[in-house]
Amino acid sequence: xxxxxxxxxxxxxxxxxxxxxxxxxxxxxxxxxxxxxxxxxxxxxxxxxxxxxxxxxxxxxxxxxxxxxxxxxxxxxxxxxxxxxxxxxxxxxxxxxxxxxxxxxxxxxxxxxxxxxxxxxxxxxxxxxxxxxxxxxxxxxxxxxxxxxxxxxxxxxxxxxxxxxxxxxxxxxxxxxxxxxxxxxxxxxxxxxxxxxxxxxxxxxxxxxxxxxxxxxxxxxxxxxxxxxxxxxxxxxxxxxxxxxxxxxxxxxxxxxxxxxxxxxxxxxxxxxxxxxxxxxxxxxxxxxxxxxxxxxxxxxxxxxxxxxxxxxxxxxxxxxxxxxxxxxxxxxxxxxxxxxxxxxxxxxxxxxxxxxxxxxxxxxxxxxxxxxxxxxxxxxxxxxxxxxxxxxxxxxxxxxxxxxxxxxxxxxxxxxxxxxxxxxxxxxxxxxxxxxxxxxxxxxxxxxxxxxxxxxxxxxxxxxxxxxxxxxxxxxxxxxxxxxxxxxxxxxxxxxxxxxxxxxxxxxxxxxxxxxxxxxxxxxxxxxxxxxxxxxxxxxxxxxxxxxxxxxxx
Ligand code: AMP
Ligand code: MG
Numbered sequence: 001x002x003x004x005x006x007x008x009x010x011x012x013x014x015x016x017x018x019x020x021x022x023x024x025x026x027x028x029x030x031x032x033x034x035x036x037x038x039x040x041x042x043x044x045x046x047x048x049x050x051x052x053x054x055x056x057x058x059x060x061x062x063x064x065x066x067x068x069x070x071x072x073x074x075x076x077x078x079x080x081x082x083x084x085x086x087x088x089x090x091x092x093x094x095x096x097x098x099x100x101x102x103x104x105x106x107x108x109x110x111x112x113x114x115x116x117x118x119x120x121x122x123x124x125x126x127x128x129x130x131x132x133x134x135x136x137x138x139x140x141x142x143x144x145x146x147x148x149x150x151x152x153x154x155x156x157x158x159x160x161x162x163x164x165x166x167x168x169x170x171x172x173x174x175x176x177x178x179x180x181x182x183x184x185x186x187x188x189x190x191x192x193x194x195x196x197x198x199x200x201x202x203x204x205x206x207x208x209x210x211x212x213x214x215x216x217x218x219x220x221x222x223x224x225x226x227x228x229x230x231x232x233x234x235x236x237x238x239x240x241x242x243x244x245x246x247x248x249x250x251x252x253x254x255x256x257x258x259x260x261x262x263x264x265x266x267x268x269x270x271x272x273x274x275x276x277x278x279x280x281x282x283x284x285x286x287x288x289x290x291x292x293x294x295x296x297x298x299x300x301x302x303x304x305x306x307x308x309x310x311x312x313x314x315x316x317x318x319x320x321x322x323x324x325x326x327x328x329x330x331x332x333x334x335x336x337x338x339x340x341x342x343x344x345x346x347x348x349x350x351x352x353x354x355x356x357x358x359x360x361x362x363x364x365x366x367x368x369x370x371x372x373x374x375x376x377x378x379x380x381x382x383x384x385x386x387x388x389x390x391x392x393x394x395x396x397x398x399x400x401x402x403x404x405x406x407x408x409x410x411x412x413x414x415x416x417x418x419x420x421x422x423x424x425x426x427x428x429x430x431x432x433x434x435x436x437x438x439x440x441x442x443x444x445x446x447x448x449x450x451x452x453x454x455x456x457x458x459x460x461x462x463x464x465x466x467x468x469x470x471x472x473x474x475x476x477x478x479x480x481x482x483x484x485x486x487x488x489x490x491x492x493x494x495x496x497x498x499x500x501x502x503x504x505x506x507x508x509x510x511x512x513x514x515x516x517x518x519x520x521x522x523x524x525x526x527x528x529x530x531x532x533x534x535x536x537x538x539x540x541x542x543x544x545x546x547x548x549x550x551x552x553x554x555x
Contacts, residue, residue, distance in 0.1 A: 004048055006089045010079055012065070012072035018092030018121045019130070025235055027228060029099070029142070037142050038111055041228055043216075044096040048089075049118050050139025050149070052201070054183025055085025058157075058511040059518065061164050064177040064207050068133070069125040074178070084205040085180040086118075086138040093121040093133075097141035098211065101219030102303025103354050105338060111219060112303050113143025116151060119211065130239070133177070134211055137203045150186045154503045154547065155555030156202035157514065159314040161502065163206065165494040165521040166311055171289040172282070173311040174208035179514075181506075190546065190554050191331065200507060208310060210240050214355040215303035221358035230362060234266045237275050240308060244274050273368035276359060280352055280376040282309025287345045288383035292391065293493060294320035294420040298330040299553065300339050300347045302354050316551035319493050320420040321538045322447050323413035329496065331552045345380050352376055390488040391424050392467075393481040395474050405470060408463055416456050417447040419537040424489035428482040432471040436461060447537065490524040491535050496549055497542035498534060 009015050022044065029042035039045055060074050074080035082088040089095070097114035104112075118141060120133040136159065137151025156179055166173035185198040212232075220229035237244055245267070286309045290297070297304070298316040306312040318329025325342025333339050339347060356369040363369055388406055389397035413423060426441030438461055443449055452460075471481060498517065505513040520531045528534075542548040 002048065002089055004051065004087065004089050006091055006093075007079055007083070008091050010070075010077055010083070010090065012074045012077055012080055013068075013070040013083075013090065016069055016090060016092065016123045017125075018090075018094075019124045020092075020094050020121050021130070021239060022098075022119070022122065022132070022235075023094055023096055026231065031142070034140065034142060036140075036144055036146075039099045039113070039142055040223065041225055042099060043228065043232055044098045044119075045142045046094070046096050047118060047141045048095050049086030049135055049203075051087045052085050052182035052184050052203070054181075055081040055087055055203075056181045056183060057081040057084070058179045058181050058202070058506060059160060059514050060178040061160075061176060061518070063167075063522075064164075064175045067125060067129075067175070068123045068131050068177070068207060080178070081180050084135065084178045085182055085203050086135055089120070095120055097143055098216065099143065099219060100213055100215040100303055101222060102213070102215030102301050103218070103351070104301040104303070105333070105336070106350075108218075108222065109301075109303075110222070111143065112145075112215060114141055115144040115147055116141070116149040117206075117211070120205075130209055131207050132209065132211055134206045134208070135203050136206055137182075137201065148186070150201050151203065151555060152186050152188055153181060153200040153202040153507060155315065156204045157503050157506055158317070158499050159204050159206075161499060161514065161518060161521070162314045162317060162494050163311075164518060165492075165524065166293075166295070168522050169289075169293050169490055169493070169524050171293060171295070171311060172286055172309055174206050174211070174306070177205040177207050179204055188554050191552050192554065208306075208308075208312070210236070210306075210308055211312070212236055212240075212307045213303050213312065214305040214307065214351055214358075215301075216307070217358040218302060218354060221361070226361050229358070230266075233272065233275070233359065233362060236307060237267060237271065241275055241278060244271055244278065269362065269364045269368075272359060272362040273372070276356060276363070276369055277372040277375070279307060279309065279355065280372045281379055283348050283352060284376050284379040284383055285309060286311065287348050287380055288387050290344055291341075291384060292387045292488065293490060294323075294341070295493075296320065296327065296329055296339070296341045297344065298328065298333070298339055298551065300344060300351065302351045305348070305351050305355075315555055316553055318496050318549065318551065321495070321549070322417040323410065323420045323423070325410075325414070329549060329551045331550050345384075348380075349373065349376055387488070391485065393428065393471060393476070393485040395476070402470070405463070405466055408459075409467075412456075412459055412463055416452045416460070419445040419447065421490065421493050421495075422535070422537055424485065425491050427467075428485035428489065430464065430468070431478050432468045432476075432481070433478075434468070436465060438464065445537070487525055491527055492520050492524040492531070494521060495538065496547075496551075497538050497545070500542065500545065500547045503547065 026043040029045035140149035160179040163176040182201040189196040316330040328340040385397035422445040
């Protein structure tokens with residue numbers, strides 16, 4: 001029985017078809033009361049969103065609405081905000097929070113779980129695709145530990161806009177359907193420095209084929225609960241990796257004797273190994289994308305790693321402004337810089353290793369897992385090279401000759417405080433002709449042209465001379481190269497300070513700026529007329545302003 005009111009249907013949502021596989025097929029926590037606890041031998045606990053005072057729809061994504069089989073304008077029906085603010089359910093929704101664990105900043109943290117996320121159910125759209133709807137910031141769950149289960153507007157807006165921007169940039173990500181203000185305030189000490197204040201609360205509805213993380217598997221392995229581990233892995237393979245099953249008709253032949261847990265397994269060790277291999281590959285692809293667009297996740301704990309290789313959990317993330325591989329937006333990570341831009345590929349590998357440790361009882365031997373980890377590194381490396389060649393307008397990356405040229409460029413970008421996004425757009429405008437000038441489109445990406453001294457300028461001119469020669473060697477026209485480069489180098493990314501401007505306005509009651517920004521971010525590779533303000537490099541006021549280049553986990 002639900003305690004929240006249930007609506008049969010909603011015009012803007014059409015008649016959504018729910019098919020809740022996760023709750024139907026996986027073990028449920030028998031305790032139905034909502035209090036903080038350790039939950040064992042179960043993948044989820046049933047819990048309803050906490051009703052809020054005055055839900056108001058601030059923004060929504062028309063593409064995601066369509067994806068789940070809805071249409072129309074959700075602003076027209078107040079029940080939309082009620083459903084996605086947590087005050088009402090739609091027939092077919094069966095809310096629950098999931099159990100998972102994770103390694104945080106390199107240490108095993110035990111049970112974490114959906115502390116403020118509540119899954120509403122799984123929609124199957126007319127194309128047969130499955131989409132899980134999840135409210136973030138919808139109130140306490142058994143996994144809330146010492147926290148309140150809520151989210152503030154600033155972090156919710158950041159999650160909403162970045163999820164959608166990433167999708168349009170072509171980066172695998174969870175999506176965001178809606179951003180609803182709750183009409184209630186939430187107390188947060190933003191920098192954990194003894195200055196708590198009331199902030200407006202909000203709820204984001206996230207949408208993804210699955211919200212399963214590496215930590216989902218780690219928690220059962222850490223407890224020695226191989227039965228639930230196997231059940232969850234089997235479920236994941238059947239639900240999200242069905243092609244792996246078809247590819248393994250032999251299932252459990254050749255099972256090694258050490259594979260104790262595999263004794264009753266649905267799949268053979270080979271399928272499990274192949275599944276891990278796939279996770280390594282999609283993770284490598286994801287990391288190449290992050291490096292391409294200049295995204296820093298900020299908290300790459302294993303509980304924030306999607307099993308589908310999606311970007312998940314937008315917290316203290318940031319976008320590179322001046323290129324600096326050491327940069328991290330997360331003040332909690334400022335001393336160790338574990339999750340800084342340049343470390344991300346290595347951290348992903350470390351996280352994959354934790355996943356390998358969790359699933360090794362199913363595979364029965366370490367060798368295939370080690371091989372997959374090695375292939376992760378190779379795939380990342382070749383993927384990175386191809387990606388870099390694309391950013392630079394080259395058809396191919398010839399490691400021997402191109403590596404020194406690329407390394408010199410990255411050094412130059414860092415030494416002359418160069419905007420990562422604007423530089424590559426500017427480079428696309430550089431003519432490949434024999435010309436020793438330093439084009440204005442390059443200098444425009446420098447944060448402090450006055451600090452780019454003569455020796456640095458000489459290095460730039462020399463680099464450009466070599467670059468132009470390299471481009472000429474491929475015989476592409478300037479126009480074709482420019483077009484190709486502008487397809488992989490975005491002009492609009494959700495810059496940190498722009499998010500803060502959107503937040504300032506939304507907190508003052510004006511969500512129109514956010515709507516305009518979202519519109520521009522829907523086509524991030526095409527110049528939108530009149531949208532210069534969404535492409536501008538960071539203004540000086542934003543350099544050290546909280547929320548712009550410094551963020552904490554407080555959200
Ligand atoms: P994060 O660092 O945001 O990935 O969160 C790590 C863990 O803390 C997850 O289990 C979250 O669900 C939980 N968590 C974060 N913020 C809150 C909150 N305000 N209330 C309850 N749980 C939270
Ligand atoms: Mg998280």
